[in-house]
Amino acid sequence: MIYPYYEKSEVLKTEKACGYLLAETDNNDIVELLILKDGVVPAHALPIDVVFYVISGRGKITITNEVTNALKGDVIAVKKNLDRTWQNPFDEPLKLLVIKQKP
Secondary structure (H helix, E strand, O other): OOOOHHHOEEEEEOOOEEEEEEEEOOOEEEEEEEEOOOEEEEEEOOOOEEEEEEEEOEEEEEEOOEEEEEEOOOEEEEOOOOOEEEEEOOOOOEEEEEEEEOO
């Protein structure tokens, strides 16, 4: 199955962050996130496991009060029901691929 990029749908929109659903499969939702300088994805938890891949840039992810620096190429796995927040205090935009694993 091919999911053309032009068919993406917006799932997050703030002044400095946006997210697009790229594909929905039986097992996963695939989302692209872009966080600009000083942008934040507010704290939230999901009832599913999520994997993040840093496509470009760098940023900080807070998972239940533990802050971790994330760099290009890093993979970050977050278990279900854990609060997470993304922030980009850096000049370069942070671009992430998000894989939401359906139960």
